[in-house]
Amino acid sequence: MKNSLIKKSMTNVLKSNALMSILLLIAIIGVVVTSLIPPQILKYIVDHNLVARSYDKLLFLAIAYIGVLLFIGVFDFVKEAILTVLGQKITKEIRVQMMEKLQRINASFFSSNSSGIVVSRFTNDVDAINTLFTSGIIGMVVDCFKVIGIVVSIWMFSSKLGAVTLILLPAIYGITRLFQKRMLKAQIENRILISKVNNHISESIKNVKMIKAYSKENFMEKNYTKYLLDNYKTVEKVNFYDSVFSPIIQLTRAVVIAFIVVLSSKHLNYLGISLGMVAASIELISNLFTPIENLGMELQDIQEAISGIHRVDDFYSEAEDNFKKNALKVEDIIPVKGEVRLSFNDISFHYEDDNDVLQNINLNLVSNEKVTFVGRTGVGKSTLFKLIMGLLKPSKGNITINGVDVYDIPNSEKRKIFGYVNQSFHIIKGNVADQISLQDKNITRKQVEEAIEFVGMTDYIWSLENGMDTKVTSDTLFSQGQKQLLAIARAIVTNPPILLLDEITANLDSITEDKIVSVLKKASDAHTILSISHRLSSMIASDRVVILEKGRIKNVGAPEVLLQKDNWYRSHIALEKMTWN
Structure with a gap:
């Protein structure tokens, strides 16, 4: 960073909310650890109860399974709630610092920067920085630990299955990023065209007398129709990628699960794992897709946040009036x-x-x-x-x-x-x-x-x-x-x-x-x-x-x-x- 504005704001908020920061750390650890427990319980249920036909502890294990899922939800809720509160406080702190800077900034700054650019620094750029903390770095850390935990858990069941999982990781990530990039591009195009449509409507209403005086109704209508059609095409793109992405992920997950089942079958028994391990591995691999999908979005959020940090830092580095x-x-x-x-x-x-x-x-x-x-x-x-x-x-x-x-x-x-x-x-x-x-x-x-x-x-x-x-x-x-x-x-x-x-x-x-x-x-x-x-x-x-x-x-x-x-x-x-x- 060119200056310590962002770092200073985050440090001030975290120091003044020390208890909340500790709770956040506990919630993050809780989410990561508890998310790995259900597959282990499922493995135990299958191997020691269903296969062995022993139902003594089945009710207890079922309650434990549901209880762990409940704990995962609680930890995740606490994490998101604290991140939202701290994120808003950091956003407020940054904007307060920027407003104080704005009062000291040299008036020549406004000669080369329109009001829209200045407002964008306070709104869009600061919101992007907020995502760095709320869904960017923290989310990436949590999802990275989840992926590592899942891979380690699978490797403990079978080193061969662990190797297969490691091979799958880049393939799943590549498919996810490909669709996310295309969807993002289409969404950006859509936002641009929506702003054109809204601007055209505003300008038409504002200048309706002039339009009628110069008989430009057909010209304005033609432009409006063009903007609408272009916008419709981008909406189609967004909907297409959104509708195709989920089935492809589901199909990939199904293929992987089928592959594990085949390799673990009685005829091949290539992996050499029990039926409970197979069930646990299937759940772990199913859970592997979500954090990988999130990592792509979080990386995107971090990139946007870094560009926001640079723009805010540039603003904060502007020359100030003489304090004399x-x-x-x-x-x-x-x-x-x-x-x-x-x-x-x-x-x-x-x-x-x-x-x-x-x-x-x-x-x-x-x-x-x-x-x-x-x-x-x-x-x-x-x-x-x-x-x-x-x-x-x-x-x-x-x-x-x-x-x-x-x-x-x-x-x-x-x-x-x-x-x-x-x-x-x-x-x-x-x-x-x-x-x-x-x-x-x-x-x-x-x-x-x-x-x-x-x-x-x-x-x-x-x-x-x-x-x-x-x-x-x-x-x-x-x-x-x-x-x-x-x-x-x-x-x-x-x-x-x-x-x-x-x-x-x-x-x-x-x-x-x-x-x-x-x-x-x-x-x-x-x-x-x-x-x-x-x-x-x-x-x-x-x-x-x-x-x-x-x-x-x-x-x-x-x-x-x-x-x-x-x-x-x-x-x-x-x-x-x-x-x-």
């Missing part, structure tokens, strides 16, 4: 409320491909200044905002607020400094007030009410069934414009000195856009506002406009000055006016 951040408070960064000096000091930034997204950005902003960043798509405007909030670390240079590097500001303090609004508003589980406070206990009810009033949504929200306490179960409760107003309320609820607006009017009609802009004009008096605008004519009144081109600052100045001196800015304004007129 914990010492900084907003009062240390902004001693005088509202007074901020934001400085871009020779900023350059690139992602993993080493191509600079931003190059040598130098800029100084003063308190309550309004600056708009403009430029073609892909010039790095949104990346610049992530750098300003300290979510990404510059490849070169730094950004400071009153001389403090923004990357050193703790995440817990950032919401008191930055208010961020983008094109989309993400609904969280909770009521209307929670959508604004994000369930931050430091934000009071009064602050939420003031934020709602500021954006002009008081009347609408109080018209809802329970006002601010109305549960938000879907995003249909609010229109697109109302969502943007709620996003602004969410951003300003802590009264941060800096507002970052990332193309927030991109998907709005002109009437709603005007309302949003008027709300932002109210906020402009007491905040430093940095905005990205796709329509220059709709941006709030700016003190300066920064034109970005190929990751660099091409020009910067007051809007009226740029209108006279910058051809790109002037032509862009003119084109917008022609379009909207």
